Amino acid sequence: MTVTNSLLAKLISRQASCRMVFGAVIFALSFGLMGAAKLQAAEVNIYSHRQQFLLQPFLDAFTSETGIKTNVVYASKGLAQRLQAEGEASPADVILTVDIARLSEYADLDLLAPVSSDVLNANIPGHLRAADNRWFAFSTRTRIIVTSKERVAEGAISDLEDLADPQWSRRLCSRKGSHVYNRSLMASVIAAHGEAVATQWGEGLVANMARRPQGNDRAQAKAIFEGQCDIAVMNHYYYGKMLHSEKAEHRDWANAIRLVFTNQDNRGAHVNISGGGVAKHSPNRDAAVQFLEFLTKPTAQQLYGEINFEYPVNPAVSPGGVLQSFGDFKRDELAIEKLAELAPAAQKIIDRIGW
């Protein structure tokens, strides 16, 4: 470093106009070094696809229980590539994400370490964790159909397959098909009926659209409230969030819709997960495992229900009062990895039908 410094000093004294450049470069480099020197013990570093404000209550509870500090980077996409580029030098300990397709991207890229933990094994049912213990689910969500209370009779629609029925022509709305939630939904239909039938179903669905697919799940409830359409699909927790929102208009949207758990007389409702794992090169492995275990314990499992209206994975923890008020429902028993496996095929169908 001293050699470099004296070299820099020489260069700087030689050329006045270069002085600023080198000063700035040194400044930038020292920032970089600062970042690299940050690692300490009793910390857990989290790469998260969930926003910080959703995560914060869990982090606070974890720190107050264990004294372990948490550091977070939140990003919606590309964290797997960051982890990959960082390789051995990565500071990341824990990966948190939603949707099995994103979770298995990490597994496919070999970025997760197997974890053998009796606590995790006891708290998470076998079908909600990877066979090789690289990823674990911490909560589940189901994608439901919602209908206008005013304009669609109760029981008029019950299965996902019904969405393609021509009787609902120009009455459907949805977010874009290529969103990960809809992609997984399509994957579940492929798993149930095969690609040909799924394509036909998708074509019928698109033909029934009242407007071009747009907005997020919540925006679909709003569209039903405003009378732009009568039927939509959404993740169930949006209903809970709107129903218990501080904003009066969100409660209005929720009150305008009826919730339909799909396919109750056959395979059950499509279920997806939020989950995570320990990074392959985690520098604080013990703390990382402790954090995952914490997420499956009753305190955290109840938080999932209270904060985001998601279902706990731990069978010993009962869903909160709000979730119970939605009623019990039958779940699709499909092995959850299948959804990730079929995602590329689902995206191709979505491209073809223009959802």
Place this chain on the structure above:
Amino acid sequence: MVATFLSSWAHVRRRRSDGWSIGALVLCFLLVGPVLALVLTATGSSDGLWGHLLDTVLFRYIGNTLGLMLGVGILACFFGVTTAWVVTRYEFPGRLVFEWMLLLPAAIPAYIVAFTYTDFFEFAGPVQSQLRMMFGWAQPSEYWFPEIRSLGGAILVMASVLYPYIYMVTRIAFRLTPASLFEIALVHHKSQFRDVGLPLARPAIAAGLALVLMEVVSDFGTVEYFAVETLTLGIFNVWLGMNNIVAAAQISLVGFVFILSLLGLELYARSRQRFSSTTSKTNKLQPLVLRGRGQALCLAICCLPLVFGFFIPVGVLLKFVLTGQAWANLVAVAGVVTGSVSVAILAALLVMVISTLIVLAATYRGGDMLRRMAMLASTGYAVPGTMLAIGVLIFAGAIDRIYAGLVGDGRASLLLGGLGILIVAYLVRFQAVGYGAVISGIRRLPDNMMGASRVLGNGFAGSLQRVILPLLRGSIMAGGLLVFVDVLKELPMTLLLRPFDFETLATYTYQFAKDEMLEEAAFPALMIVISGLLPVILMNHMLRRTD
């Protein structure tokens, strides 16, 4: 003896000139590195995905992307050039205020504007509600209203916030046009605007337009929200939906090729034109005083882009801030502002120093090779932010591995995980902005300026310092300002590359905006605008003093 002296002098001269060119070349290579990393990624196998893309979505993606480029290009040019002409050429009430206000839309992230427009123009928004009340309609089926979430909506939104890139450089070009040329036009009954102002400002307009189009090609937030299927949207479908990053990198290079061919076309069209004047300082351009209809027209021209690019979005944000509980996170936001602004200032300084060095070396020292490299080094802007961030990650990862090998510690890292990588990413992305500003400034300088200074006994560095740099000052400051606001609102790269628990205003806003929680997002979004306000006013004041 004399011969030896002469030959060693020539040797020294050659070496010194090489020093400048080599330095610039090295910088260019570093800036191109991340884009090259993407190109390398794109050489992998895409598992036959292109057949599927060609059959299904590719032409839709390309059509929409070209449509968006064309629409935004035309509208942004209209906004940018007319306003620049009016504020430099005419005197009308409020001219001095419009001069800097017209820059403000640049400080608002396009995707935030998209949110606010949706709120403003959708079924439940004030415009349609008012219309329904006026005409007694009740149902959406009773009337037709243009869908804001559409290609047209995206064009309006993007042109309204991107036109300042054109306005800024074009205004400087108009202002530096010698008054004598306009007088000649008057004498010969030619249009001052069409026959003098416009052709002379063409390099500047082209430079600004290039930035606008690059921004259009790389935008993700707006097109995602409006569900316009452009190439960028396709990139993410292929990458995240089909786990195929190779094909994603390949698609992002398609957009890149669009931009390169446009730049090439403009260069070719301009190759035989040179406009520069040696007498620009002789008499200063005096704005023409207008009355009545002329004044009203000037006001209308200046207000139109401001209404779309500033008043509507800021009004909607203000409404959310005033009606919501946005004040609750005042303390959190204050901390974020400091980090955000310091990073933006640092990045703006670095970008301007580096792009000035590169342009100067390429113009006065290097050959065609260096000039082409300099252009190539400023194309990071045309790649969608997240993809460029992945390029930066691969590139920085390679550097870190070399560093770790040198130090002998596998866990050592120089760039990744720190603020350093973020700064590098900003340099790579916004080099285009700095380059565009400086190159449009230098093209206006007479060729013989450097020669004259050298003849008068100044060395090369001395000539730069005493003659060239002072003349480029306005352009450099303009570029620095644009980089500053650009960094302030940059989202995808900051989001992915930042260190633990580091927030900028853009990332802080996004965590709420992602879930369409506009009330929570409004306050930090407004802070982005306010943080951009002071430097805009300051810089404008300094710009005014330069001539």
